[in-house]
Amino acid sequence: MATIYEVSELAGVSLATVSRVMNGNTRVSEAKRTKVLAAMKELNYRPNSIAQSLASNCTNSVGLLVSELYGPFFGEMMSGVEGELRAAGKHVIVAAGHSDEASEKDAIEFLISRKCDALILHVDAVSDEYLLDLNKKGTPVVVINRYVEGLGESCICLNNELGGYLATKAVLEMGHRQIAYVSGPMWKMDVRERLAGHKRALKEFGCEVPDSLYIEGDFHEEGGVAAMQQLLKQKQPFTAVVCANDEMACGVMNCARDNDLDVPSDVSVMGFDNVIMSRYTFPHLTTIDFPSGEMGRMAANWVRHHIYEDKKKPLNTLFEPTLVLRDSLRKIA
Amino acid sequence: MATIYEVSELAGVSLATVSRVMNGNTRVSEAKRTKVLAAMKELNYRPNSIAQSLASNCTNSVGLLVSELYGPFFGEMMSGVEGELRAAGKHVIVAAGHSDEASEKDAIEFLISRKCDALILHVDAVSDEYLLDLNKKGTPVVVINRYVEGLGESCICLNNELGGYLATKAVLEMGHRQIAYVSGPMWKMDVRERLAGHKRALKEFGCEVPDSLYIEGDFHEEGGVAAMQQLLKQKQPFTAVVCANDEMACGVMNCARDNDLDVPSDVSVMGFDNVIMSRYTFPHLTTIDFPSGEMGRMAANWVRHHIYEDKKKPLNTLFEPTLVLRDSLRKIA
DNA sequence: TGCTTAAATGTAAGCGCTTTCACAAAGTGT
DNA sequence: ACACTTTGTGAAAGCGCTTACATTTAAGCA
Numbered sequence: 001m002a003t004i005y006e007v008s009e010l011a012g013v014s015l016a017t018v019s020r021v022m023n024g025n026t027r028v029s030e031a032k033r034t035k036v037l038a039a040m041k042e043l044n045y046r047p048n049s050i051a052q053s054l055a056s057n058c059t060n061s062v063g064l065l066v067s068e069l070y071g072p073f074f075g076e077m078m079s080g081v082e083g084e085l086r087a088a089g090k091h092v093i094v095a096a097g098h099s100d101e102a103s104e105k106d107a108i109e110f111l112i113s114r115k116c117d118a119l120i121l122h123v124d125a126v127s128d129e130y131l132l133d134l135n136k137k138g139t140p141v142v143v144i145n146r147y148v149e150g151l152g153e154s155c156i157c158l159n160n161e162l163g164g165y166l167a168t169k170a171v172l173e174m175g176h177r178q179i180a181y182v183s184g185p186m187w188k189m190d191v192r193e194r195l196a197g198h199k200r201a202l203k204e205f206g207c208e209v210p211d212s213l214y215i216e217g218d219f220h221e222e223g224g225v226a227a228m229q230q231l232l233k234q235k236q237p238f239t240a241v242v243c244a245n246d247e248m249a250c251g252v253m254n255c256a257r258d259n260d261l262d263v264p265s266d267v268s269v270m271g272f273d274n275v276i277m278s279r280y281t282f283p284h285l286t287t288i289d290f291p292s293g294e295m296g297r298m299a300a301n302w303v304r305h306h307i308y309e310d311k312k313k314p315l316n317t318l319f320e321p322t323l324v325l326r327d328s329l330r331k332i333a
Numbered sequence: 334m335a336t337i338y339e340v341s342e343l344a345g346v347s348l349a350t351v352s353r354v355m356n357g358n359t360r361v362s363e364a365k366r367t368k369v370l371a372a373m374k375e376l377n378y379r380p381n382s383i384a385q386s387l388a389s390n391c392t393n394s395v396g397l398l399v400s401e402l403y404g405p406f407f408g409e410m411m412s413g414v415e416g417e418l419r420a421a422g423k424h425v426i427v428a429a430g431h432s433d434e435a436s437e438k439d440a441i442e443f444l445i446s447r448k449c450d451a452l453i454l455h456v457d458a459v460s461d462e463y464l465l466d467l468n469k470k471g472t473p474v475v476v477i478n479r480y481v482e483g484l485g486e487s488c489i490c491l492n493n494e495l496g497g498y499l500a501t502k503a504v505l506e507m508g509h510r511q512i513a514y515v516s517g518p519m520w521k522m523d524v525r526e527r528l529a530g531h532k533r534a535l536k537e538f539g540c541e542v543p544d545s546l547y548i549e550g551d552f553h554e555e556g557g558v559a560a561m562q563q564l565l566k567q568k569q570p571f572t573a574v575v576c577a578n579d580e581m582a583c584g585v586m587n588c589a590r591d592n593d594l595d596v597p598s599d600v601s602v603m604g605f606d607n608v609i610m611s612r613y614t615f616p617h618l619t620t621i622d623f624p625s626g627e628m629g630r631m632a633a634n635w636v637r638h639h640i641y642e643d644k645k646k647p648l649n650t651l652f653e654p655t656l657v658l659r660d661s662l663r664k665i666a
Numbered sequence: 667t668g669c670t671t672a673a674a675t676g677t678a679a680g681c682g683c684t685t686t687c688a689c690a691a692a693g694t695g696t
Numbered sequence: 697a698c699a700c701t702t703t704g705t706g707a708a709a710g711c712g713c714t715t716a717c718a719t720t721t722a723a724g725c726a
Contacts, residue, residue, distance in 0.1 A: 049446055075402055282590060
């Protein structure tokens with residue numbers, strides 16, 4: 001691999017000049033620029049980006065930490081981040097945090113050790129203080145789907161409370177009053193927000209629901225199945241079940257069917273996230289759209305603007321969820 | 334951030350000694366090692382991995398190129414790669430190739446420019462020659478789900494032909510003889526292999542199928558829907574449809590239902606890949622397991638052994654698909 | 667004790683870039 | 697013509713490490 005030195009030699013200029021034409025931030029005479037470019041082409045020169053990083057103290061890489069690399073939710077987010085960042089010539093280094101505090105911290109340390117210029121984090125186990133501290137210590141951080149007081153505009157959030165509200169409101173407007181709710185793990189912030197929205201809608205419609213219709217799920221299909229089984233075992237009647245995500249809604253629908261209940265004739269089901277899969281289920285799932293790809297793209301843009309381009313132009317960091325009506329919700333008689 | 338120099342100063346040793354205790358490949362006296370370790374801890378020293386990379390000509394990072402970052406198939410693969418590689422302290426840089434030749438080449442260039450120690454590729458648009466050339470020019474490459482003559486053991490493959498065979502054999506054994514086939518894009522190697530397996534099974538059972546029952550799909554749900562629509566529009570009867578992947582099988586099932594056909598009473602459906610989603614569909618999809626996570630892990634291990642540990646121990650690079658029986662396939666009367 | 671050999675450590679030369687600084691060349695305005 | 701900017705360029709000092717080589721120290725043995 002040719003080095004900058006060989007290029008400078010062939011072009012008959014100094015190292016500095018070659019570097020200048022590469023970076024394009026200083027003026028170079030047309031004559032030398034042409035020579036350098038020709039020499040580069042002839043030698044098939046590619047700058048060594050590691051050397052560039054060391055000298056410039058900028059690695060052109062950003063770390064992306066998600067809970068899991070699989071799963072439709074993160075897939076779209078990652079896709080958004082990667083697309084935007086690569087278009088800007090930045091590398092993205094991925095890591096999985098597995099929703100576990102030690103693992104998340106470990107992953108963050110790992111990304112920092114690679115000197116990422118910034119970190120895009122979707123974490124739920126780590127504390128707000130930890131994130132704040134991280135940022136204070138000089139690692140630019142943007143957090144997805146979580147609001148951290150003090151991190152300000154670098155939190156790319158969905159209004160989860162509103163999502164929860166919209167979901168349940170839609171169910172209520174269809175006439176349902178006996179509404180079961182399958183939440184995610186309650187230690188997660190977004191789970192509590194969605195639940196809060198649910199309760200707000202209930203209150204608004206003057207609807208009271210017994211505690212036994214609240215089940216804490218695990219965000220997985222299995223959890224949905226388990227929740228539905230428990231719900232069915234109880235005598236407490238219900239005509240609809242609102243789920244805190246689509247996977248669990250899937251489980252609920254499958255379990256309903258296994259118990260000879262038709263969705264939506266016998267039970268209506270509401271999801272959350274609008275994961276790709278929800279379009280393919282039977283019946284097609286009515287859900288709340290979580291624009292994860294869009295948010296990933298926005299996170300990437302935040303990094304581009306704030307870290308690489310220094311244009312502190314304001315970005316949209318609060319996204320609004322929307323209702324996606326499909327077939328799993330039906331008006332009650 | 335403290336540098337190695339400050340550590341050496343504080344510990345009262347030379348730079349080289351500090352470097353030695355870090356790398357642990359040369360003997361250092363216990364006394365000095367202890368001092369150095371203490372100094373490191375006191376200064377909260379973290380080696381600058383960029384500088385290490387430049388000096389050692391090893392970046393400890395491997396590039397991972399997949400067609401798309403979303404989608405269950407790649408998700409599991411990536412997850413396997415990341416898990417294994419991070420455990421070994423290696424960074425994974427991801428990129429998406431979008432099954433487009435220019436885009437794939439671009440992504441590969443991009444990863445090389447970051448001086449990845451090796452590349453793990455899931456590509457389908459780029460030619461064998463290109464990959465061979467890449468490898469010859471000094472970029473260690475491991476290819477997933479594709480066999481490239483000359484790359485030998487660094488191809489992590491699934492026996493797609495066998496998968497295609499198993500799928501169709503299972504359908505035939507259920508008594509079906511009028512079997513439609515929805516393939517993926519025929520320019521993809523694995524698509525042709527799966528089809529070859531399909532035809533072998535057909536031949537083995539002495540079953541002849543008219544051309545009109547072969548439809549070229551796009552590997553997406555929409556393609557499955559379109560294929561099924563076309564099949565239904567034709568007068569040519571069929572009792573089962575074998576699909577080259579699960580997404581399309583989903584589309585086929587949805588389309589069947591929209592036309593008041595019950596799966597599997599009226600039509601049986603067979604998938605391929607055993608994507609997570611296939612467990613959640615209704616009916617649960619009978620399919621062929623593609624151990625993508627396992628293959629990702631194997632690719633990562635190949636890199637670990639061949640690039641970082643230089644133990645050329647043989648690895649399992651040819652995976653066998655297996656049949657996963659669920660509910661979308663039924664014995665014909 | 668003196669000599670040989672091995673082990674531990676330090677010195678210094680890179681790795682391939684960026685960037686500051688100094689300086690020469692070429693314009694400007696008066 | 698002069699002093700005074702402006703513009704283009706090169707020399708050289710890093711960036712924070714690794715590692716070949718030189719040097720010192722310790723150990724082994726006759």
